Amino acid sequence: MLKHAPSSAWFRSALPVLVAWFSLSAGACGLYSLPPLEEQKARILSDQITLRALTAQAFLEAWGEPTYSHSEPMQFFPVASGNYIPRFRVPLGESPPGWDDSIVSEQALFLGYADRGELLGFLEKRLIYREHLPAEQIHAIAAQWKREELFKTRLEAPPARPPSP
Known part of the structure; x- marks a missing residue:
C-alpha cells in the first residue's frame, strides 16, 4: 500500500529528466x-554521413x-562522439x-570500402560506426575476419539450411 502519493511538485521536477531519458533511450x-x-x-553522395540516420542498403x-x-555478433563501446x-x-x-562505460552487444554488419578508406558498422540496419582507415588496414581487418572464421565452433556458425526436397 502506498502511504504517500507523489506530489505534483515532485512530478513536475522529475518530468524533464524522464523526457530526456526517454529521448536518449529512443535514440540509442x-x-x-x-x-x-x-x-x-x-x-x-554529398558526404553528409551521420550516425543512426543511414542504412547499409543506402551505402x-x-x-x-x-x-x-x-x-557477426559484436560488442561495441559507445563513446562521447556518438560512434x-x-x-x-x-x-x-x-x-x-x-567511452561511457556501457557495452552494446548485437549482431553487426560491417562494410569495408578499401578504395575509399572507409570501414562502416551497422546494428539493426543503422550506421553506428564509421572509421577512416588506410586500405592496407582494411585488408588486414578482413584477413583477421577470415582467420577467425576458420576457428568458429558449430555453436558460433550460422545454422545450416535443411536440405531442400
Missing part, C-alpha cells in the same frame, strides 16, 4: 524513423558493393577514449 534503440532511401543516398546503392562484407567502437578496434585490456 533506433526508434527514430529513418529518412527515405533516396534522401539517405543523396546524403552519402550499397550509393557506393556499390564493398571490398569486404562481414557479419560505437567495435571490440576488434580496441586493444585488449584498454578502453576507447570517451
Whole structure:
C-alpha cells in the first residue's frame, strides 16, 4: 500500500529528466524513423554521413558493393562522439577514449570500402560506426575476419539450411 502519493511538485521536477531519458533511450534503440532511401543516398553522395540516420542498403546503392562484407555478433563501446567502437578496434585490456562505460552487444554488419578508406558498422540496419582507415588496414581487418572464421565452433556458425526436397 502506498502511504504517500507523489506530489505534483515532485512530478513536475522529475518530468524533464524522464523526457530526456526517454529521448536518449529512443535514440540509442533506433526508434527514430529513418529518412527515405533516396534522401539517405543523396546524403552519402554529398558526404553528409551521420550516425543512426543511414542504412547499409543506402551505402550499397550509393557506393556499390564493398571490398569486404562481414557479419557477426559484436560488442561495441559507445563513446562521447556518438560512434560505437567495435571490440576488434580496441586493444585488449584498454578502453576507447570517451567511452561511457556501457557495452552494446548485437549482431553487426560491417562494410569495408578499401578504395575509399572507409570501414562502416551497422546494428539493426543503422550506421553506428564509421572509421577512416588506410586500405592496407582494411585488408588486414578482413584477413583477421577470415582467420577467425576458420576457428568458429558449430555453436558460433550460422545454422545450416535443411536440405531442400
